[in-house]
Amino acid sequence: MGWKSFQKIKNKLQWKVGHVSFVQRVTAASKKNPSLEFWKLAPKTIYRTQNMSASTSEEVRETASSSSRGDGGDKPNTKEEEKKEDNLLECNICLDTAKDAVVSLCGHLFCWPCLHQWLETRPNRQVCPVCKAAISRDKVVPLYGRGSTKQEDPRDKVPPRPAGQRTEPEPGNNFSGFGFGDGGFHMSFGIGAFPFGFFTSTFNFGEPRPNVSPHGTPQYMEEQFLSKVFLWLAMLFIAWLLLA
Amino acid sequence: MANIAAQRIKREFKEVIRSEEVAKCAIKLDLVDNNYTELRGEIAGPPDTAYEGGNFVLEIKVPETYPFNPPKVRFITKIWHPNISSVTGAICLDILKDQWAAAMTLRTVLLSLQALLSAAEPDDPQDAVVARQYKENVEMFRLTARHWTNAYAGGPNANPECDEKIKRLVDMGIEEHQARVALSSYNWDLERATEQLFS
CATH class of the missing domain: 1.10.8.10 (Ubiquitin-associated (UBA) domain)
Structure with missing residues (x-):
């Protein structure tokens, strides 16, 4: 409608301009200067009317939208309208008023705990829950209201992640594949008379080597002491073998 | 049930009740139990489709991890549709699987299912x-x-x-x-x- 009216006005104006210009030209035949001025003016007037028609059509549009808004606005009372305004500050995940609010680069508001949980749920597909734009922890902006005294980044208040828990398997219950199974490869040498030496190597096939006890405990000291004693014994034995 | 799930379902339930689709009888939502873990949805068959005039009842089960994981939805009413099992009522719809997003609600799920009825995807079939x-x-x-x-x-x-x-x-x-x-x-x-x- 705006376009049509503009066309009409333009047509009329062009006709008028043409008409006037003809008259002007005739009159300007005697006075040359005004005609030149007229030709300078003409495009401006067209431009102005064009703007006017555009603005009028905008006005029409505005009045139309405001009237329709008025129709809708009659039904809900003011309380609901207030609620609607509150909705603007609701987290898109829990639908409650956003706490520790953060906003994504695509402009969507969340509670940080909610968004964090969402990102944790799908670590390999981190998308905005509203528009599915790519988001990440570093690409959200924390929001600070005036009332908030603590100016701390809500992202620092991540719900503490549960620490990894792993328990050692019970040793000795299952056959651990000749001691190779769990990465603890060990060899044992035995020197002695033939049938007994055989036993020393075969007899500890099944059981894995016991774990080293932690530093500082009395057990650790004892183990260190014992290993030294046996080292000396072995050296003495070898010396005796060589000398004998 | 986790607190966030129950609270969100409560809000969504109210949202659906107030929504204009309910006013137009296009969708409906009822509670099955009082702790908001199971609901019953209903969608009207979209106009100008083979499902026009029908009312399709859905079983909606809300997992504890909702809304971080999608609700489990199934057709109770038997239906002949490429993406819905004619035997079990299981639905093949990406947003109920890997394309779920936490900002989706029961209302959008119901509307998506209604859209599925008017636009089948025979290349990604369930039946x-x-x-x-x-x-x-x-x-x-x-x-x-x-x-x-x-x-x-x-x-x-x-x-x-x-x-x-x-x-x-x-x-x-x-x-x-x-x-x-x-x-x-x-x-x-x-x-x-x-x-x-x-x-």
Whole structure:
């Protein structure tokens, strides 16, 4: 409608301009200067009317939208309208008023705990829950209201992640594949008379080597002491073998 | 149930009740139990489709991890659709699986399902028999879907020819639903359906 009216006005104006210009030209035949001025003016007037028609059509549009808004606005009372305004500050995940609010680069508001949980749920597909734009922890902006005294980044208040828990398997219950199974490869040498030496190597096939006890405990000291004693014994034995 | 899930379902429930789709009777949502873990949805068959005039009931189960994981939705009303199992009512829809987003709500899920009814995806089928029929003979698919809508969802478009064929099989001692499935699967070819049922 705006376009049509503009066309009409333009047509009329062009006709008028043409008409006037003809008259002007005739009159300007005697006075040359005004005609030149007229030709300078003409495009401006067209431009102005064009703007006017555009603005009028905008006005029409505005009045139309405001009237329709008025129709809708009659039904809900003011309380609901207030609620609607509150909705603007609701987290898109829990639908409650956003706490520790953060906003994504695509402009969507969340509670940080909610968004964090969402990102944790799908670590390999981190998308905005509203528009599915790519988001990440570093690409959200924390929001600070005036009332908030603590100016701390809500992202620092991540719900503490549960620490990894792993328990050692019970040793000795299952056959651990000749001691190779769990990465603890060990060899044992035995020197002695033939049938007994055989036993020393075969007899500890099944059981894995016991774990080293932690530093500082009395057990650790004892183990260190014992290993030294046996080292000396072995050296003495070898010396005796060589000398004998 | 985790607190966030229950609280969100409560809010969503109110949102659905207030929504304009409910006012237009396009969708409906009821509680099954009081702790908001199971709900019953209802969607109207979209106009200008084979499902027009039907009301389709859905079972909605809300997991504890909602809204971080999608609700489990299934058709209770039997329906003939390439992306919905005619046997179990299981739905093949990406947003109920890997494309779920936490900002989606029960209202958007119901509306998406309604959209699925008007735009089937035969290349990503849930029911292979229906999908094949949809690809090979769309007219036959529409006829069958309309008949199922009439039989199970209260649709207004009865097809006397289909009803007659089913009646003949029922007279032979076949259970009605079984007869309907056999006939639907064989493009309403009475001979082949009978053959399959008695083989």
